[in-house]
Amino acid sequence: MNAVLGFRRTTPAEALAVAAFMVVGLAVGVVLAALAASFGGSRGPLLVVVLPLVPVLVLAVLADPRLGLAVVVATFPIGVHDVPGAQMQVVQVTVIAVAALVGLRRLAAGAGPLPWAEGMGWLVAFVGWLLVALPSAAHEQRALRTVVLFGVGTLFATVVVAACRTTADVRRFLGVLVVMVAAVGASTPFAASQARARFGGAVVEGRATGIFIEPNQLGTFCTTGALLAAGLLFAARTRRTRVAAAVGGSLALLGLLLSLSRGSWIGFVLGVVVLLVKLPEARRALLALSVPLVVVALLVGAFAPTSPQVEVVGQRLQSISGERNPYDDRPAIWREARRQIETDPLTGHGPGSFPVASARATSASRTTTAEHAHNLALTWGAEAGLPAVAIAVGFAVHIHSRTRRLVRRPDFRAERAVVAGVVAALTGVLGQGLVDYTLHNSVVLVVLFALIGAVLAFDRAQPSYAQPQSA
Numbered sequence: 001m002n003a004v005l006g007f008r009r010t011t012p013a014e015a016l017a018v019a020a021f022m023v024v025g026l027a028v029g030v031v032l033a034a035l036a037a038s039f040g041g042s043r044g045p046l047l048v049v050v051l052p053l054v055p056v057l058v059l060a061v062l063a064d065p066r067l068g069l070a071v072v073v074a075t076f077p078i079g080v081h082d083v084p085g086a087q088m089q090v091v092q093v094t095v096i097a098v099a100a101l102v103g104l105r106r107l108a109a110g111a112g113p114l115p116w117a118e119g120m121g122w123l124v125a126f127v128g129w130l131l132v133a134l135p136s137a138a139h140e141q142r143a144l145r146t147v148v149l150f151g152v153g154t155l156f157a158t159v160v161v162a163a164c165r166t167t168a169d170v171r172r173f174l175g176v177l178v179v180m181v182a183a184v185g186a187s188t189p190f191a192a193s194q195a196r197a198r199f200g201g202a203v204v205e206g207r208a209t210g211i212f213i214e215p216n217q218l219g220t221f222c223t224t225g226a227l228l229a230a231g232l233l234f235a236a237r238t239r240r241t242r243v244a245a246a247v248g249g250s251l252a253l254l255g256l257l258l259s260l261s262r263g264s265w266i267g268f269v270l271g272v273v274v275l276l277v278k279l280p281e282a283r284r285a286l287l288a289l290s291v292p293l294v295v296v297a298l299l300v301g302a303f304a305p306t307s308p309q310v311e312v313v314g315q316r317l318q319s320i321s322g323e324r325n326p327y328d329d330r331p332a333i334w335r336e337a338r339r340q341i342e343t344d345p346l347t348g349h350g351p352g353s354f355p356v357a358s359a360r361a362t363s364a365s366r367t368t369t370a371e372h373a374h375n376l377a378l379t380w381g382a383e384a385g386l387p388a389v390a391i392a393v394g395f396a397v398h399i400h401s402r403t404r405r406l407v408r409r410p411d412f413r414a415e416r417a418v419v420a421g422v423v424a425a426l427t428g429v430l431g432q433g434l435v436d437y438t439l440h441n442s443v444v445l446v447v448l449f450a451l452i453g454a455v456l457a458f459d460r461a462q463p464s465y466a467q468p469q470s471a
Contacts, residue, residue, distance in 0.1 A: 061101045065163035068098035069173050072156065072446065073180050077211045079443040089442045092152045099159045106162065114158045117456040119402065122395035123154040129391060130351045133384040137350025138357045146352035146383070149442060153449035160453025167415050167461045170454050171235075174228055174418065175244075177450060181225025182248040184210045185255030188218070208258035212441060218255060219264025220438045223428040224447055225252035227271040231421010234281050235414070267431030271424035278407075278420040330374050330435065333358075337373035340382035348385040352440070357382070372440065376433035399426065399455055406455075411463050422454050 061068040072094050079091030086093055103113035130147045137143030164170045188208040207215040210222075229249030236242040256264055275282040336358050340349055349357035355371050373379040380388045403423050407416045429448055432438065439445050 058101060061098060062105050065098075065102045065105060065159075066169055066173070068102055069160060069163050069450075070176050072098055073176050076180055076443050076446075077184075079211075079446070080213065080441060088148065091442050091446055092148065095152050095156045095159070095446065099155050102159055102162050114155075115161050115460070117158070117161045117460060119395070119398050119456055120154075120158065122391060122398055123157065123452070126388060126391045126395070127151050127154055129388050130384055133347040133350055133388070135350075136344065136347045138353040139350065142352035142356070143350045146440070149440070149445055152442070153445045156446055157449040157453035157456060160450060161457045161460060164454075164457040164461055167412075167418075167458065167463050170457050170461055171232070171415075171418060173450075174422070174454060175232060177447070178225050178229045178232065178245070178248040178252070181222060181255070182229075182251035184218070185222055185225070185251040185253070188255045188258045207260045208255065210255060210259075212443070215259040216261045216263060216432075216436050217438045217441045217444050219259035219261025220267070220429060220432055220444050221447060222252045222254075222256035222259065223264045223268045223271065223432065224425040224451065225249070226256060226268065227275070227424040227428050228421050228451075230272075230275055230282070231418050231424065234275075234279055234285070234420075235417035261432075261436075263432040263434070263436035264428075266435065267428035267433075270431035271428035274424040274427045275420055278423070279417055281417070282420075333370045333374050334378060336370075337375065337378035337382045341378070341386065344385065345381075346385045346387065348381065348383045348388070351383050354379060354382050372437035374436055376430070376437060376439075379437045396430070399423075399452070402459060403455060406458055412458075414463070415458065419455075419458060422451055422458075426451050426455075 057067075057071055061071065072091065075091050075094045079089060079094075081090050082088070083090055083093050088096075099114065106113060127147065127150050130150060134143050134147060160173065164173060188210050208218060209215050210218040212218045212221065226249050229245045229252060233242055233245035233249060236245055256268060337354070340354070340357055343349075354373055358370060373382055376392070377389050380392060400423075403419055406412055406419050412419075426448075429451075439448065
């Protein structure tokens with residue numbers, strides 16, 4: 001019968017191989033099921049699907065380090081979840097794994113594990129000072145988490161420099177970031193509930209959070225994506241690229257709007273100002289688009305005072321100048337931050353320890369407790385001392401001078417708009433940092449260091465496009 005059907009008899013060796021394969025498959029399935037159970041929640045089944053892909057991804061990153069950057073970005077939706085037994089989060093573990101693979105590839109090629117770009121000393125100095133401030137921490141676990149947070153961010157900036165050897169590589173990486181932000185922005189309307197404002201718009205319930213824990217983090221994420229998309233739009237050379245950048249930026253703006261994050265709105269406006277100052281084409285585009293947008297908005301009734309969305313957004317904007325939130329009194333929190341700095345201006349109260357220090361019985365205002373000081377400089381000053389603030393300011397000045405030098409290079413004119421978009425995105429983060437602090441989120445911090453890495457990579461990258469002739 002087997003001969004008639006075209007089958008042949010299985011040899012004992014083949015039967016043994018099939019049996020062994022089945023046993024190994026069963027063992028792997030048991031291990032995956034156990035890991036999924038330990039991971040817990042709805043993420044367990046996802047882990048079962050992803051883990052078998054790990055060997056494939058390892059080989060892909062070893063073959064092309066640029067894929068490692070895409071892998072890190074792909075983990076953003078689950079990036080803030082803890083990895084069982086590692087005391088770290090998914091995005092942090094992924095960054096370390098990708099850095100190890102990129103380092104191995106470079107060592108095999110006879111280079112150093114990771115490149116040292118000009119300006120990296122500032123980042124290393126900041127992390128080093130956090131280690132100096134570690135013994136003074138009011139909460140050791142929070143302090144260690146903050147040090148790891150910035151250490152992993154610095155590592156990722158170095159990986160971006162190592163993986164992006166040409167300006168086209170940097171563009172593609174920034175494009176991947178925009179795609180992820182656009183996907184998150186597109187999903188926010190489906191997860192957001194009906195917004196309700198209280199205390200004159202200072203408190204809003206039902207704000208969109210996207211993949212994040214709280215809406216202000218979503219606002220930072222979408223601000224950077226929208227401004228990056230604007231830079232890519234003005235630098236686009238084909239119609240398809242321009243349409244893709246415009247769609248990505250629009251979806252990021254949707255997420256930014258639904259986050260109802262006043263700090264993010266401030267940061268976005270400052271980022272737009274940077275684009276208008278640096279790019280003449282941005283000024284022309286704003287003039288060309290402003291009138292049609294207003295006309296369309298009037299036709300669809302977007303400005304109608306009776307619209308609930310308009311009412312909530314209006315109250316949020318008005319509350320910026322007059323904070324009436326009894327649960328989040330920024331002036332009192334800023335005073336508490338200044339008190340902490342005056343108490344220990346050298347090393348502060350330890351990285352990540354602001355909420356613990358502000359709740360101490362020795363606090364000047366016992367009712368003023370918060371997760372952070374609602375300001376970048378005040379948070380770093382209270383937690384790590386004034387030297388940490390000085391290092392951060394010095395690095396910001398360095399990035400500013402470096403980007404100015406980049407756009408003035410004769411061989412870099414084709415990338416001028418992309419660099420402007422990165423600078424605008426960094427400005428957006430700093431602008432929100434005037435009234436908020438979202439860098440305790442690992443995904444947000446990785447995005448920030450991705451932008452920093454892009455600037456450092458641009459300075460070392462080989463131009464990929466023919467430069468336009470000067471007039």
